[in-house]
Amino acid sequence: MADRYLRFTATAPGRALTRRLGLPQPAALRRWTVEHPSLTGSLVHLTAGESTLALAPVLARTGLPMGDATAADSPAAVVLDASGVRDVGSLAAVHAALHPVVRSVAASGRIVVLGAPLDAGDHHQAAAQQALEGFVRSLGKEIGRGRTVNLVRLTDAEAAWSTLDFLLSPKSAYVSGQVIEVGARSDDGPPETGDRPLAGRTALVTGGARGIGEAVAETLARDGATVVVLDVPQAEADARRVAERLGGQALTLDITAADAGERIAAELPDGLDVLIHNAGITRDRRLANMPAERWSSVLDVNLASVLRTTDALLAKGTLRRGGRIVATASIAGLAGNAGQTNYGASKAGIAGLVRALAPRAAAEHGVTVNAVAPGFIETRMTAAVPLFIREAGRRMNSLAQGGLPVDVAETTAWLAHPASGAVNGQVVRVCGQSLLGA
Secondary structure (H helix, E strand, C coil): CCCHHHHHHCCHHHHHHHHHHCCCCCCCCCCCCCCCCCCCCCEEEEEEECCCCCCHHHHHCCCCCECCCCCCCCCCEEEEEEEECCCCHHHHHHHHHHCCCHHHCCCCCEEEEEECCCCCCCHHHHHHHHHHHHHHHHHHHHCCCCCEEEEEECCCCHHHHHHHHHHCCHHHCCCCCCEEECCCCCCCCCCCCCCCCCCCCEEEEECCCCHHHHHHHHHHHHCCCEEEEEECHHHHHHHHHHHHHHCCEEEECCCCCCCHHHHHHHHCCCCEEEEEECCCCCCCCCHHHCCHHHHHHHHHHHHHHHHHHHHHHHHCCCEEEEEEEEEECCHHHHHCCCCCHHHHHHHHHHHHHHHHHHHHHHHHHCCEEEEEEECCECCHHHHCCCHHHHHHHHHCECCCCCECHHHHHHHHHHHHCHHHCCCCCCEEEECCCECCCC
């Protein structure tokens, strides 16, 4: 369903009226297209405190021309290296660096702050670096005009290349206020910087016949993957339609079946590189009115099936080294939502799975495990939500609008990227920095 309010505020009368009434002023977001794959404008690199990061070659690979913070034009992006901030006093350098330029960042522009991991042996450094999180989340809520602000904690700039490339591009249009931790450089080889980084790789997308799953399948195929579209037998026609359009393969089965993992492995004897757990259902009702079947069905599809199939595919070696697992959580699991105790429990469980499995999967199988946590995304399901609840969902985020399925898909594709091996155990919200939860 079209966001009529967003269209109205894009007109002169709409801007005047909503400004007078103090209503949200959403800006049309610039997303990736073939014609416009990059942000338009320069990239300004600033530093607060002393830093040892070798950023110049990594930032150059984004394709954005380097700009001057003193120039009069509006930069498309600003990267502030605050990894050297070690005490409260040095936080003043963060203010000094961004204060003069923050107003000039272009509409739909990007601010990325780089921090360091918290030092457990130095509580002054830990306090200063944790302060960056509050700074970034607050700036994201006030900056407006479709601009986003994110924090990346890292020790190695090269390991963070795919993350910076994503955050400094139109692909991250609906990702804001996030804190992403990038670990040590993986042994996946040199970073892939071409237009088809997933070429030669096979990706399985559960629930891929429609909605967000279909968008994920399309985006992975765009990036070169051979996509296997998995869905329930009732959606076989849709699954085949999507698979044929993308030059992939359709696979229909009940993901909750005890042998689902074994059947997937049998269908993919040559192995799998990317596993996307997107299948999910809702059976909303307040706990006092929720029968056991509604509880168990949601937990089985959204969580238990993810655990079973992941365990089976890892045990059988179906997921090759250098593989990626990306599961779908939800802000309902992070912040809670009335009428969704079953759904919230299942999606919080995904976050727990990711954080516990990620280090072990990397060590034993060479596979990363991450999750995306969508907020209000414009789908057929949200179009059926009552008007006032739907409008609240759309406006209660820093970008004052709902996201699109492609926003979740682009974030998934970044986590699936061959150069994202240092991104592991992360739960990244795709919610426009929802006002619900952290």
